[in-house]
Amino acid sequence: MTLTKKTESRPAPASWGLAARGGVPWEYAAAPEATDHISLRPEYGIFIDNEFVPSRPRAWFEVINPATEERIARVARASRADVKRAVAAARRAYDTTWSRLAGSERAKYLYRIARILQERSREFAVVETMNSGKPIKESRDVDVPLAAAHFFYYAGWADKLDYAFPNREARSLGVAAQVIPWNFPLLMLAWKIAPALAAGNTVVLKPASTTPLSAYLFADVLLQAELPPGVVNIITGPGEIGMELVSHHDVDKVAFTGSTAVGKMIARAVAGSHKKLTLELGGKAANIVFDDAPLDQAIEGIINGIYFNQGEVCCAGSRLFVQESVYEPLLEKLKDRLSTLRVGDPLDKNTDVGAINSAGQLAKVQELVQSGIEEGADIFQPDCELPDRGFFFRPTLFTGVSQSHRIAQEEIFGPVLSVLTFRTPEEAIEKANNTPYGLSAGVWTEKGSRIFKMVSAMRAGVVWANTFNRFDPTSPFGGYKESGYGREGGLHGLAAYLDLSPNGTR
Numbered sequence: 001m002t003l004t005k006k007t008e009s010r011p012a013p014a015s016w017g018l019a020a021r022g023g024v025p026w027e028y029a030a031a032p033e034a035t036d037h038i039s040l041r042p043e044y045g046i047f048i049d050n051e052f053v054p055s056r057p058r059a060w061f062e063v064i065n066p067a068t069e070e071r072i073a074r075v076a077r078a079s080r081a082d083v084k085r086a087v088a089a090a091r092r093a094y095d096t097t098w099s100r101l102a103g104s105e106r107a108k109y110l111y112r113i114a115r116i117l118q119e120r121s122r123e124f125a126v127v128e129t130m131n132s133g134k135p136i137k138e139s140r141d142v143d144v145p146l147a148a149a150h151f152f153y154y155a156g157w158a159d160k161l162d163y164a165f166p167n168r169e170a171r172s173l174g175v176a177a178q179v180i181p182w183n184f185p186l187l188m189l190a191w192k193i194a195p196a197l198a199a200g201n202t203v204v205l206k207p208a209s210t211t212p213l214s215a216y217l218f219a220d221v222l223l224q225a226e227l228p229p230g231v232v233n234i235i236t237g238p239g240e241i242g243m244e245l246v247s248h249h250d251v252d253k254v255a256f257t258g259s260t261a262v263g264k265m266i267a268r269a270v271a272g273s274h275k276k277l278t279l280e281l282g283g284k285a286a287n288i289v290f291d292d293a294p295l296d297q298a299i300e301g302i303i304n305g306i307y308f309n310q311g312e313v314c315c316a317g318s319r320l321f322v323q324e325s326v327y328e329p330l331l332e333k334l335k336d337r338l339s340t341l342r343v344g345d346p347l348d349k350n351t352d353v354g355a356i357n358s359a360g361q362l363a364k365v366q367e368l369v370q371s372g373i374e375e376g377a378d379i380f381q382p383d384c385e386l387p388d389r390g391f392f393f394r395p396t397l398f399t400g401v402s403q404s405h406r407i408a409q410e411e412i413f414g415p416v417l418s419v420l421t422f423r424t425p426e427e428a429i430e431k432a433n434n435t436p437y438g439l440s441a442g443v444w445t446e447k448g449s450r451i452f453k454m455v456s457a458m459r460a461g462v463v464w465a466n467t468f469n470r471f472d473p474t475s476p477f478g479g480y481k482e483s484g485y486g487r488e489g490g491l492h493g494l495a496a497y498l499d500l501s502p503n504g505t506r
Helices: 080-096 102-117 121-132 136-157 185-198 213-224 239-247 260-270 293-312 326-337 359-374 425-432 449-458 491-494
Strands: 046-048 049-051 060-063 070-076 170-173 174-177 202-206 232-234 253-257 274-279 286-289 319-323 378-380 394-400 416-422 442-443 462-465 497-503
Touching: 046 080, 046 136, 060 394, 070 174, 070 213, 080 174, 080 232, 080 260, 080 449, 102 136, 102 213, 102 319, 102 416, 121 136, 121 185, 121 213, 136 185, 136 491, 185 253, 185 491, 185 497, 213 232, 239 253, 239 260, 239 462, 253 260, 260 274, 286 293, 286 425, 293 319, 293 326, 293 416, 293 462, 319 359, 319 425, 326 394, 326 416, 326 425, 359 378, 359 416, 416 425, 425 449, 449 491, 491 497
Parallel strands: 174 202, 174 253, 202 232, 253 274, 286 319, 286 442, 319 416, 394 416, 442 462
Antiparallel strands: 046 049, 046 232, 060 070, 170 497, 378 394
């Protein structure tokens, strides 16, 4: 993409990029993660009844590495008949096996899965990075440990459901249809499958077409854990296969994470049925910095809030609101920090920003950035060299942004930050809530009373104080407005997979 208007860039700051003697720029030696311990199949069939089987009729699509544009594997493209097979297997396993197991027995399988994920963490981290494009240090230090933690957490609740929900009779729902996105393939899988199994349900999971390999590697974990056949089934295919799955008459629970547009389609498809539904959709989070905030700490929170995972995060802090009195010093620090981010090979342990997940998503990011330029915003991008191949985009910062700009209203899902200003807390609240989304937000201030005021006034499901993008399996996550409804994580996430009738009503 050619940037044509109000473009600013700068090299890395001298204090970071120059050696003490001779003014020679420092360079990081390459630190690539080894891949020789990874054994991926050239082809993957769909996973039904603990077996990889061909789709009917046989059809395939290719899975590529977004950092190299090279093919990694070929994956079966499921059909309507395959959806029926998968749901039938899940129903059979629910009726004959899984729902009849004591909670303590279900917990043993969940603990086993969690331990295997830990034992194979290096393998999962590499596959996650190769398939999604995210930096290996994020896969290694965030995605895989959190995925294992979710299975550990919900394993602990599997035999305590009646204690978790006093005066309620906790009963499983049946078959859960789960559709997950491409930005956190393994973590979203864990968010969905762990509470479903702990509650006594069986699962049919559809991962995103661009990132199915973590799910199929997880299928190998299920075999290793000796999970009964049919308890978890995995099918792959385009969006219409996901719609076919959630619309199936024998599905009792639907869980979807993805775009607001698709979420609305699913809500319409499920309306009027017996199915229980949770939707975790898009976001346009506000990250608010007050004049008493510790600026250096806030800078790191801002960077983590929007450039983590290339900005491909539904709760990314993509709108930065800065109190006017600290706008200039914060902006200067932010630009300097942005210039130190390393963009490149996701498998290099030095990389901060990896590859955008697909060519289509890269084109969307480029189009929205160009719209920001055309609407008069000022763009800043660090002066860094991008790899010759792969779907890469420079970390980007816009100033001179108004509330009406597309970059301030639409979810970009890329490493693009819009910076706006405010004078009073009331103005910050009004601007922060001026969006159709309501998933997350951040507040940076030394005053506890101000934090409580902001949290109570902001229409966001999660509000972080003096931090950003912090997750824990014990804490619920979800949104308001067009960011969806229902919660995942914590007891709220477990309740979504249960029928909680008052005692004595059945």
